[in-house]
Amino acid sequence: MSSRTIISCLQEAKRVAIFGGTHGNEMSGITLVNMWIQNSVEIERDGLVSKPFISNPRAVEKCTRYIDTDLNRAFTPENLSAPDVEGLPYEIQRAKEINRMFGPKGSSDAYDVIFDLHNTTSNMGSTLILESSTDFFNLQMVHYIKKAMAPHTCSVLLNEHPQLKYSTTRSVAKHPIGLEVGPQPQGVLRSNVFESMRTILKHALDFLELFNSGVEFPPCTVDVFRIQERMDYPRDTNGNITAMVHPHLQDCDWEPLNRGDPMFLTFDGRTILYEGANTVYPTFINEAAYYEKQQAFVTTCREILAANAIRKASNVFS
Amino acid sequence: MWLSIGMSAFLQVDTDGGITNQQQAEKDEMALAFLPALARMAVCGGTHGNELSGVYVVQEMERQRKEKGADTWPIPITTLLSNPQAVKECRRYIDTDMNRCFNRATLSSPIADSSAYEVRCAQELNNLLGPKGSTDATDMICDLHNTTSNMGLTLIHYTSNDWVTLHICKYLQTKITKVPVRVLVLDFPISDAYNLESVSKHGFTIEVGPQPHGVVRADIYIVMKEAVDLTIDWIHKFNSGMVFEGGDVEAFKFIKSVDYPRDPETRSLTAAIHPQLQDKDFCLLKRGDPLFFTFSGETVKYEEDETLHPFFINEAAYYEKASCVKDDPGLVIEAGKEGRDAAPAVLWPLRLDRACTN
Numbered sequence: 266m267s268s269r270t271i272i273s274c275l276q277e278a279k280r281v282a283i284f285g286g287t288h289g290n291e292m293s294g295i296t297l298v299n300m301w302i303q304n305s306v307e308i309e310r311d312g313l314v315s316k317p318f319i320s321n322p323r324a325v326e327k328c329t330r331y332i333d334t335d336l337n338r339a340f341t342p343e344n345l346s347a348p349d350v351e352g353l354p355y356e357i358q359r360a361k362e363i364n365r366m367f368g369p370k371g372s373s374d375a376y377d378v379i380f381d382l383h384n385t386t387s388n389m390g391s392t393l394i395l396e397s398s399t400d401f402f403n404l405q406m407v408h409y410i411k412k413a414m415a416p417h418t419c420s421v422l423l424n425e426h427p428q429l430k431y432s433t434t435r436s437v438a439k440h441p442i443g444l445e446v447g448p449q450p451q452g453v454l455r456s457n458v459f460e461s462m463r464t465i466l467k468h469a470l471d472f473l474e475l476f477n478s479g480v481e482f483p484p485c486t487v488d489v490f491r492i493q494e495r496m497d498y499p500r501d502t503n504g505n506i507t508a509m510v511h512p513h514l515q516d517c518d519w520e521p522l523n524r525g526d527p528m529f530l531t532f533d534g535r536t537i538l539y540e541g542a543n544t545v546y547p548t549f550i551n552e553a554a555y556y557e558k559q560q561a562f563v564t565t566c567r568e569i570l571a572a573n574a575i576r577k578a579s580n581v582f583s
Numbered sequence: 584m585w586l587s588i589g590m591s592a593f594l595q596v597d598t599d600g601g602i603t604n605q606q607q608a609e610k611d612e613m614a615l616a617f618l619p620a621l622a623r624m625a626v627c628g629g630t631h632g633n634e635l636s637g638v639y640v641v642q643e644m645e646r647q648r649k650e651k652g653a654d655t656w657p658i659p660i661t662t663l664l665s666n667p668q669a670v671k672e673c674r675r676y677i678d679t680d681m682n683r684c685f686n687r688a689t690l691s692s693p694i695a696d697s698s699a700y701e702v703r704c705a706q707e708l709n710n711l712l713g714p715k716g717s718t719d720a721t722d723m724i725c726d727l728h729n730t731t732s733n734m735g736l737t738l739i740h741y742t743s744n745d746w747v748t749l750h751i752c753k754y755l756q757t758k759i760t761k762v763p764v765r766v767l768v769l770d771f772p773i774s775d776a777y778n779l780e781s782v783s784k785h786g787f788t789i790e791v792g793p794q795p796h797g798v799v800r801a802d803i804y805i806v807m808k809e810a811v812d813l814t815i816d817w818i819h820k821f822n823s824g825m826v827f828e829g830g831d832v833e834a835f836k837f838i839k840s841v842d843y844p845r846d847p848e849t850r851s852l853t854a855a856i857h858p859q860l861q862d863k864d865f866c867l868l869k870r871g872d873p874l875f876f877t878f879s880g881e882t883v884k885y886e887e888d889e890t891l892h893p894f895f896i897n898e899a900a901y902y903e904k905a906s907c908v909k910d911d912p913g914l915v916i917e918a919g920k921e922g923r924d925a926a927p928a929v930l931w932p933l934r935l936d937r938a939c940t941n
């Protein structure tokens with residue numbers, strides 16, 4: 266009796282982009298990309314071209330998240346096919362430009378991999394964000410990065426939720442990966458956060474080089490946190506928040522939240538408890554940018570994803 | 584660069600015998616400071632629109648006033664958001680930093696259509712809570728701020744000659760134990776002092792961190808609310824005739840600013856605050872200690888002989904101030920020196936004739 270491993274033969278990853286400044290006040294990515302635009306030695310690897318790129322230069326110049334609208338929500342089919350008219354919001358113009366340069370999204374001409382570098386005010390540590398549970402290439406890359414980073418923890422967030430998933434800048438590529446490192450205030454550069462992000466990218470590029478050289482990666486599993494629900498702050502009839510994330514929940518990203526645990530604290534000192542039936546794992550707890558998106562945190566559930574063995578397809582198929 | 588801050592040892596009033604009348608009289612004169620009652624107070628939030636603790640403390644105080652009426656606090660308190668448009672947009676400012684608009688020149692500049700939004704607000708606030716430097720000015724403005732730096736609770740005052748802030752700091756230090764409580768003195772003459780609290784006679788800033796801008800953390804909010812409540816408590820006690828013993832207060836004095844290493848042409852940063860200095864506000868920085876960690880992996884050390892205490896380490900808002908003016912040293916770390924300021928005993932406040940009070 267023989268057991269056969271299914272090996273997915275995938276196209277090599279030749280065209281790789283590293284985006285910083287999708288949000289103009291998330292400083293690790295902006296600083297790294299600017300550094301690599303000046304001197305790209307660190308991000309060069311055999312068998313691939315890696316392009317560092319500032320996605321939202323006007324927002325970076327003003328050190329603000331965005332000018333007119335959030336670039337990282339702008340890559341919808343409607344926006345990407347909008348006609349070039351005057352008065353189009355800056356980020357929608359930019360989305361169309363990025364789609365031309367690195368896409369078109371969904372086509373065979375699109376870039377193979379885009380890494381999109383972000384920071385968060387939440388205590389998420391180093392986090393990799395995936396948009397598909399069946400992209401074996403990405404799962405293998407994430408598995409490789411986690412192993413290489415150990416004992417430093419790298420969490421994996423999966424956003425495949427039909428309503429909560431959003432059209433990211435990186436979604437233009439065949440294999441989009443979000444890098445989210447925190448906590449770091451907007452507009453601030455913290456050395457440890459900067460170096461963590463730099464190290465994640467180093468391992469990611471190492472993986473791509475190995476893959477492109479023909480290395481076969483055996484089947485693997487990846488522990489992920491799958492987004493379930495967005496939880497907003499309690500608000501009054503005018504839409505103003507009436508409570509804050511409770512001190513017991515603040516900074517506890519990825520830790521279990523059980524029914525009856527404190528969740529919010531009102532400004533006059535009353536505790537509001539989590540009432541959900543199941544244990545959840547909150548993340549993006551108290552992210553500055555999400556107050557306007559009606560989000561105090563998201564809940565996730567733990568899941569184990571499996572990936573086939575992968576190796577580079579021979580030229581016949583590429 | 585150690586500075587001596589007024590080293591006179593004012594003592595509490597005491598009544599031990601064995602000294603001459605002359606000595607006693609001198610001692611009494613030195614030991615007692617009389618101040619009028621602090622009749623009017625203002626609590627201001629949102630001077631920087633994205634420093635959220637103050638915004639929500641003011642909101643909560645206004646809710647309490649609506650619920651409990653005029654007697655919510657033992658003294659009349661005005662509560663307001665200094666920069667409402669910036670608060671609405673959750674930005675530090677709209678046109679210009681409001682907390683630099685309260686020097687004499689800006690307060691007296693003529694308003695035109697092109698005037699900055701914050702300059703207009705500043706002049707309105709000066710009319711409401713001032714006029715700055717006059718006897719009509721509010722007694723106490725508490726201006727509420729947050730910082731991304733790990734500064735705990737820091738009271739900031741623009742002069743070391745006003746003992747009220749030093750006494751309140753001492754009082755807060757005895758009551759607040761969750762976070763360190765310190766006082767920082769900037770030493771400007773009042774007409775040059777450019778921040779909001781200088782409109783009042785005895786105002787100071789309550790600065791609490793670390794908190795990212797645009798975020799309200801419950802633990803930071805609680806500290807700020809407690810600081811405001813205790814300040815009101817102190818004023819009430821003072822106005823009721825309580826004597827506050829004198830003594831020494833450790834105060835930090837601003838000495839200089841330290842900017843990042845920058846690329847000479849592009850002015851962009853070439854290093855970050857060293858991980859061993861990050862979050863170590865008010866600790867000692869000695870010659871040879873790590874200061875910055877460059878992007879190419881080198882440690883830049885502090886090279887001066889003078890031991891200083893860095894603060895406002897890696898405050899988000901100060902990157903802009905450092906980078907927008909070439910050759911300006913900027914304000915990425917501020918370094919200060921710790922000294923002993925003497926706070927005299929404060930005895931009975933002067934009773935103002937009711938006909939004179941407004």
